[in-house]
Amino acid sequence: MPLSCSIKPAASPATGLLGLNMIKLLFFGRLGDFAEGVAPNIEARADLTPAKIRDLLAADHPALFAELSQPQVLISLNQMIVGWEQPVFDGAELAFLPPVTGG
């Protein structure tokens, strides 16, 4: 199914309450190094999931897409760990966290 949602800067401030139909994106730790230029907020759509948002990033941010495609990446929606197919609703904060495996 083609995705018509685009990632673009939000009209609302990056902090505080998000405007209607917006999702706040957070790339934790070293993922932030790959996410330069990614808008902090995106427009929400009913069928958006973390997997679809990752796919939307692929064209303009291939290095970030590759990092997000690593095994053991964690995703949190409003501080709750979720899966790649979890529906993402407007007003949510969606965070991606890179795998941390060493000891």
Next chain:
Amino acid sequence: MSLSDSQFMRYSRHLLMDDIGEQGQQRLLNAHVLIVGMGGLGCPVSLYLAAAGLGGLTLCDGDTVDQSNLQRQILYTPEDYGKPKALCAQQRLLALNPDIEVNIFTEELSPATLAPSYDLVVDCTDNLATRQQLNAYCFAQKIPFVSASALGWEGQLVAFDFAASGNLCLNCIIDKESAEPLLNCSNSGVVGPVLGVMGSLQATTAIRILVGYFKQHGRVQRYDGKSGQWLTLNAKANPQCDICGVR
């Protein structure tokens, strides 16, 4: 059994605390903890637990000390090159606190390591397969499990008190069938003190559980030493989990 005069002096800073006190110290002295992995995390964890008077520690690591370890594995010295990490660690910890018992396994995790009875397991390993093996063991034995990892500037900690809480285990958060990521400490590095932060947090969490102040079953804590940020995440049990799910 009451504390000896020497123990009163050694552990006086715990005894001064109302929420640890003699009863809490006695719980620590009576506990036996398994630490798997004596690398960057296992060193600070074992140092703090030994100093705190954990009555029994069992250390498991099949590796030997290498020069490249000394940037972060703070128990070892150049005189230890080529020697088993668990053996070197045992000597240092007993020198620090002769009041405790320290047992060792100088091979990788095996059924023999898990044969004795433990009160808590600390995961300081560097691979998902071993973490998941320990997770399954702790869930089956209904004992607490404190797991951490680190890479680059970042660290992660998650702990489970399977004795007090039901479902939700490591496999609900990271599927045991997941592949290993391309990056690890050997090929991309790690900042030594980040391991100290996470190892200290593991030791604190272990003490908290053993003394009786733990209520964060399955909560994930992430630290980014480069930005100084912390993130705390909650997790839900997966009813279909192979380890803790209702089948």
